[in-house]
Amino acid sequence: MGPGVAGRGHVVFAAVAVLTMGAVPPSPAASSPGPGPGTVVGTLRPVAPPPGNAGPLGRGTAVQGRLLAAADGVETARASRPVAPGVRLTSYDRLESGKRLRLDMLSVDLGAGAARADHLSSGRVSERRKVSDLASRHDPGPGRRTVAAVNADFFDIRETGAPQGPGIKEGQLVNSPAAGANQAVGIGPGTAGRLLRLxxxxxxxxxxxxxxxxxxxxxxxxxxxxxxxxxxxxxxxxxxxxxxxxxxxxxxxxxxxxxxxxxxxxxxxxxxxxxxxxxxxxxxxxxxxxxxxxxxxxxxxxxxDSGTLPRTAVGGRELLVVDGEAQVHEGRGNNTAAPRTAVGFSRDGSMMQLMTVDGRQAASAGATLTKLGLLMKEAGAYNALNLDGGGSSTLVALAPGSDRLRVENSPSDGRERAVPNGIALTAPDGSGRLKGFWVEPRMRADTAPAVGPLRGGRPERVFPGLSRRLTAAGHDETYGPANGAPHWRTVRPTVGRVDSHGVFTARSTGTTEVRAERGSVGGGTHLTVLHPLVGIQATTRRVVLANAMASGTFGIVGLDAHSASAPVEPQDVSLEYDRSLFSVTDDGQGSFTVKSLTGSGAGRITARTRGVSTTLDVSVGLRERPAAGFGDATSWTLVALREARLGYGHPRRTHVYRTRPVLLYP
CATH class of the missing domain: 2.60.120 (Jelly Rolls)
Structure with missing residues (x-):
């Protein structure tokens, strides 16, 4: 039992030190108009998760009941885009009983002959690299390019770093499996994929x-x-x-x-x-x-164990779907909610599904193996296999008109983990001639400023009088890069206008398509103009910089009278702060970057736009300051408070407080 812990009726007090971090006094209320406690915005509450499937189960339906509970949930958001001919990326969010899930899935048409799956590695069995590095260095063969990849096999993470399952590349053995690790996914010798044992x-x-x-x-x-x-x-x-x-x-x-x-x-x-x-x-x-x-x-x-040797193979572990039936893993190992990667095939092997499920995050709790099997079956898999998950789960893909692979999921380590192998998807090179534009907000939806526990904002929304920066990537018939400067226009100019640089300025509530065109080719995206802005919030109330070399970020999110939110472009925000203490710059992704100029001190940033404002504090450096020595312990009261939920997914516990309120300043 450590210091400060009560046991057997005795109370032990220890001296308390507070890290003041150059703190400033609490911010006074903003003088500009904004959503107050009595407004619709002020009473905004998080959406409660739907109730669990608690219906009665008859005799012999225990397994069915577990499957129904695992399948419970509703889809709350979905986005889909092409990656290459025969390859499509779909990202979606689900609200489950008591948790949220974020999924990314590559649907691959192997039967069409354009898309191909390869064994992905550095060429050295025990060498580990990030999936994005492995994919960018992968040799797709003459006239082809690597368009996407996921991590694959479980591996000897604490010692050699080598995969535990078998590996085959272009029909040649890469490595043999460890004892009992024979389960694998194979593609070829034709185009079809299957699950097998090697x-x-x-x-x-x-x-x-x-x-x-x-x-x-x-x-x-x-x-x-x-x-x-x-x-x-x-x-x-x-x-x-x-x-x-x-x-x-x-x-x-x-x-x-x-x-x-x-x-x-x-x-x-x-x-x-x-x-x-x-x-x-x-x-x-x-x-x-x-x-x-x-x-x-x-x-x-x-x-x-059956059939011919595949052209490509990587190892996996648990079977998730077998002959169209999702498998039940209740009571077995490795069935806790966690980040996951899985691979599956249609009944004839012509369609492949590669899925990642984010986990260990507020925006996504992760999936059990039972749940993962249900998700894979729902995605169209007739047979599916679990691949390495946890911090290894990574999915990278090209965006239309781009030749740079980007991470599409949210790895649970906060960054990509180095892994020994994966599955690479390749497709034929295109002509390079302009066939269309892929239009989207400059802010990525998964990283746009937002308020709350969920990752990502709503950059397809904008407020009247504010702007949204758009990009138009030219692409050829394979969605590869193609040169061509677009001409911009809005379909409904009364809703908003767009300038020659792709900056849309909202005018009135409604929805319009914004198009980028050049001659007979083009592309577009839809933007929704919300009701007028009534308040703004920073994505964090305090930016803490540990030292002069550190940097921090924050974004600004707006709200209308109906509690609808949207990120605010940095160009629409004016900032007031002490420019001798730190610098604040647009990070190019819809947020601001804060850096210290002195290595110590504290200050406040005030952000204003369209007559409303918000503030956040900035502190640089850590300083330990005693707050109380508990010398007057007899005048303190030990109180155990019940858990108080400040918002869905954000429990806070208070264990000890003093009966006389104390406000501390540096």
Missing amino acids: FFEGSVTLPGGPRALDAYNAANVPPGGIGAYTAGWGTADRALTVDRATPVAEAAVRGGRVVSVTERPGSGAIADGTTVLVGREAGAAELAALRPGDPVTLEYRTRT
């Missing part, structure tokens, strides 16, 4: 005769076995593959002859043309008996 079989012939070869560039050598490692393994320490077993031995073979034998597996790169044999226990004894010059030959192959 097995490794091999033999090594030593001077004393043949014996089993148990692993090939694998994360682990099984007990008593021998594994083969080539230049394709990478630089990971091969001593990690034997699980601290003794004895161990390593023999290097080149040109069919032993060139060296050591008592400990080595590390570092293996030369091209050299195969290193690593043995443990009985396998180590056989390798230790070798001498330089001894002949050694290897033979190995990969076989499937």
Whole structure:
């Protein structure tokens, strides 16, 4: 029991220190008009989640009841766009019983022949990189480009970094699976995909005769076995593959002859043309008996549980959908709500679904395996497999008219995790001739300023008198980049107008399409002009900069009298602050970046637009300041308060307070 914890009727008090962080006094109420407590905006409440499926279950319906509960929920938002011919990205939000989910899914038409799925890696089994890096470096083949990718196999995260399941690239074995990790997803040798099990079989012939070869560039050598490692393994320490077993031995073979034998597996790169044999226990004894010059030959192959060997394969783990039936994982391992990645196929294997579910975030709690199976079945999968999830879950894709892959989901680590492999999607190069424009707000919906626990705002909305910056990316027939300057126009000028730079200025409430055109080609997006602005809020009430090198961000969100919200463009906001203390600049994505100029101090930023304002505090540096020593402990009262919910998904607990209110200032 630590200090400050009460137990067995005794109360222990400890001195309290407050990190004041250069704090400023609480902000006074804004003098400009805004939504007050008595207005519609002031009484805005979060939407409560729908009730769970609590209907009575008859005898023999326990499994059905669990599936119904897992399937409970409503879709609250959806966006879809093309990535390449035969590849489409759909992103959507769901409101479940007691939680929210954010999903991204690539639908891939393998049967049409344009889109193709490849094994994705750096070319070194044990080398880990971010999915975006792997995809940007992937060789798609002549006349093709990489258009999207997801992470794939579970891997030896704490030691070698190598995948646990099998890997096949262009029909050639990349690595063998760990014991029991045979489940895989395969594509080809034609265009169709399927789920299957892959097995490794091999033999090594030593001077004393043949014996089993148990692993090939694998994360682990099984007990008593021998594994083969080539230049394709990478630089990971091969001593990690034997699980601290003794004895161990390593023999290097080149040109069919032993060139060296050591008592400990080595590390570092293996030369091209050299195969290193690593043995443990009985396998180590056989390798230790070798001498330089001894002949050694290897033979190995990969076989499937059914059908021909696929052109491409990566490992996975739990089956989510089998022959059209979502699988129930209740009571089994790995079934907690978590970030997920999954792959599925239609009944004939011609359509592939690649899905990520965000998790461990306010905007998305994550999915259980049972839930993931239901989502994959709903998405059209007749068979589906769980891939590595958690912080590994990553989906990247091109936007129309762009040649830069971008992360579409929200990795739970706050950034991409380095992984050993994935699934890459490629498509044919286009002509480069302009065939259309992809028009959208400069702000991405998933990162636009918003108030509340959910990620992303509503940049397709704007207030009268304010603006929205739009972009128009020219694309060819494959949605690849194409040059061409657009001419802008609005379909309903009474709702708003757009200038030659794509800046839309709203005039009156309504909806209009804004189009970018050049000759006979064009594209457009719809914008909704809300009711007049009555108040604004900052996305945070305080920006805290730890030191002079740190930076912080905030955005401005507006509200109308009906509580409808929309992000406000930085160009429409005037800022008042002490310019000798810090700088505030437009970050180019719809928000502001704050940087310290002095390395310490505190101040306040006032943001104004259209006659309304809001404030936020900025502090730089951390300073510890004692607030109370509890010397007068007898005058303090220990009170346990019940949980008070300030908003959906934001519980706050207060454990100790003083009966006399105290307001602290620096």
